[in-house]
Amino acid sequence: MYNVEKYLQRCLDSVQNQTFADFQAICVDDGSSDKSGEIAEEYAARDKRFLVVHKKNGGQSDARNFGTELAKGEFVLYLDSDDFIHPQTLEILYQSAVDNNADMVVFKFDINARKQMEQMLRSGLDVSSFLPKSYNKKYDIKKIPYVVTNNVLRYATERGHALGRFTVKKCYPVLKMLRREIACAHKFITGIVIEDFPWWVDIMFARPRTVILDVPLYFYVPNVGSSLHTAKVMFIVECICTGLKQAYSVCSNFATKKEARRFNAEFLWPFIITIKRSAGIIENKKDIARIKNMFIEMRDLGILEKPVRMRAKKYKRRIEKFISE
Numbered sequence: 001m002y003n004v005e006k007y008l009q010r011c012l013d014s015v016q017n018q019t020f021a022d023f024q025a026i027c028v029d030d031g032s033s034d035k036s037g038e039i040a041e042e043y044a045a046r047d048k049r050f051l052v053v054h055k056k057n058g059g060q061s062d063a064r065n066f067g068t069e070l071a072k073g074e075f076v077l078y079l080d081s082d083d084f085i086h087p088q089t090l091e092i093l094y095q096s097a098v099d100n101n102a103d104m105v106v107f108k109f110d111i112n113a114r115k116q117m118e119q120m121l122r123s124g125l126d127v128s129s130f131l132p133k134s135y136n137k138k139y140d141i142k143k144i145p146y147v148v149t150n151n152v153l154r155y156a157t158e159r160g161h162a163l164g165r166f167t168v169k170k171c172y173p174v175l176k177m178l179r180r181e182i183a184c185a186h187k188f189i190t191g192i193v194i195e196d197f198p199w200w201v202d203i204m205f206a207r208p209r210t211v212i213l214d215v216p217l218y219f220y221v222p223n224v225g226s227s228l229h230t231a232k233v234m235f236i237v238e239c240i241c242t243g244l245k246q247a248y249s250v251c252s253n254f255a256t257k258k259e260a261r262r263f264n265a266e267f268l269w270p271f272i273i274t275i276k277r278s279a280g281i282i283e284n285k286k287d288i289a290r291i292k293n294m295f296i297e298m299r300d301l302g303i304l305e306k307p308v309r310m311r312a313k314k315y316k317r318r319i320e321k322f323i324s325e
Contacts, residue, residue, distance in 0.1 A: 001027060002057065005034045006128045007082040007221060012043050012050070014084035014219075020091035025050045026067040027081075031057025036081070061188035061195045064173070068183050076183040078173045086217040088139050093177045095141050096211045100148050103179040103208035106168050110134055110216035118222050127221060134216065145214040152210045153259055157266040158197070166212045171200035175218055182208055189246065192239035197271065201247040201263075205254040234287050237278050240271050241294045248303045261308055269312035272304065276315055279322065295323050 001008060015025050027050060029037035037054055044050040055066060068076060075097060079085060093105045113132035120127050147166045149155065156168040173188075173196050186202040188195045251263050279291045298304055299319075307313045 001032055001036045001040060001081040002030045002060075002063075003032050003034045003036060004081045005032075005036050005039060007223075008036055008039050010129060010131075011079065011081050011084045012040065014087070015079065016043065016047060016050075017087050018085075018090045019088050020094055021049075023049055023090055024071065024073050026070050027052045028063040028067045029054040030059070030063040031055065059190060061190045061192065065187045065190070068180075068187075071180055071183070073180060075177050076180050077177045080174055080220075082221050082223050083174065084135075084219045084221075086135060086137075086139075086219070089217045092139060092141055092144065092213070092215065092217065096144075096146065096213060097177065097179075100146075100211050101209065102148065102211045103182055104152070104203070104210045105177045105213060106152070106210060107175055107177075107213045107218065108216045109172075109175060109218040109220045113216075114220050114222065121222060132219065135219065139215065147212050149210050149212065150207055151259075152208070152212070153204045153262060153266075155212055156200075156204060158270040159266060165214050168212060171196040173199060174220075176203070178203070179208070182206060189242065192242055193236060194239050194243060197240070197267070198243040198246040198250075201250050201267065205250050233278050233282060234284075234290070237275050237291060237294070240275055241298070244268065244271055244298065244303055245301065248301065252302075261306070264306055265308035265312070268303065269307055269309070269315070272298070272319075273312065273315045276319055276322070292323055295319055299323070 004011075012025075012027070015023075027040040027044070029040060029052060031054075037052065040050070040052045044052045051070065053066070053070065055063070058066075064078060075094065077090070077093065089107075093107065096102065096105050110132065113134060116132060117127045117130060120130065145165065147155070152168060155164070155166050158170060160169065182203070186199060186206065188199050248268065251260055251268075255263055275291070275294070279288065282288055282291065295304070304316060304319065307316045
């Protein structure tokens with residue numbers, strides 16, 4: 001939690017109202033200067049399942065790592081404090097994990113609710129207490145479509161336009177419930193944004209037995225004040241480079257040739273392309289030189305090798321030209 005007093009009550013209500021009651025809710029106040037910590041303390045005073053810890057601001061990665069170390073449950077689920085979850089979320093995720101002897105359960109966010117909130121925000125409306133109709137939908141767990149896999153990379157992608165009922169799109173930690181031992185073994189890199197990318201690569205190559213559910217249980221609230229939206233372009237580029245180097249190292253050590261090819265296509269090059277496109281809007285000569293040096297370092301490490309798709313091959317030629325200019 002960091003300065004989210006406007007949205008926090010709805011978030012914590014969605015946790016408190018879960019149909020699965022045996023949980024521990026760890027609320028990490030990451031140095032908030034508003035009333036976020038006080039609001040969470042009110043929940044903890046009324047409900048012993050809530051634990052509030054206050055710490056010096058260290059960013060989202062540090063807060064997640066801090067909270068994970070305090071977890072005592074069999075599984076860990078992350079929740080961003082301006083978002084909220086369906087009342088059956090824990091019930092559905094836990095039952096799916098138990099029924100399939102799984103280490104991880106992956107699910108979806110409600111894209112229609114997100115679009116509705118985006119439209120409300122564009123109209124100047126307040127969405128802090130908004131609950132979509134789908135929030136009250138009753139799910140029959142036995143009727144929720146799913147697949148089970150020991151190789152989640154086969155279904156995962158960073159490419160936004162990729163389709164598929166069981167496609168695991170993006171790297172969002174909040175859409176994955178993990179066995180606690182796995183969560184504790186794979187920490188988030190601190191001090192960066194887009195920290196979910198290298199973290200998700202670590203998780204995928206740990207090869208957890210995974211249930212992928214086709215059900216939208218997470219409600220993502222658009223927030224122009226989030227750390228990603230307010231970060232400067234150059235800082236984002238540096239963070240992506242940090243993530244790319246770690247992710248490439250993990251892939252090099254643990255992936256088969258077939259897996260490495262898919263990883264390059266679905267994760268590595270989409271992020272490399274993001275860096276190249278970001279470079280196009282930077283005018284400061286020193287920053288442009290820094291990006292060139294980043295590409296040179298990645299080239300020397302082998303990260304820019306073997307682009308799979310035509311788009312990636314086109315961007316590799318652009319990067320080579322950019323470096324040589």
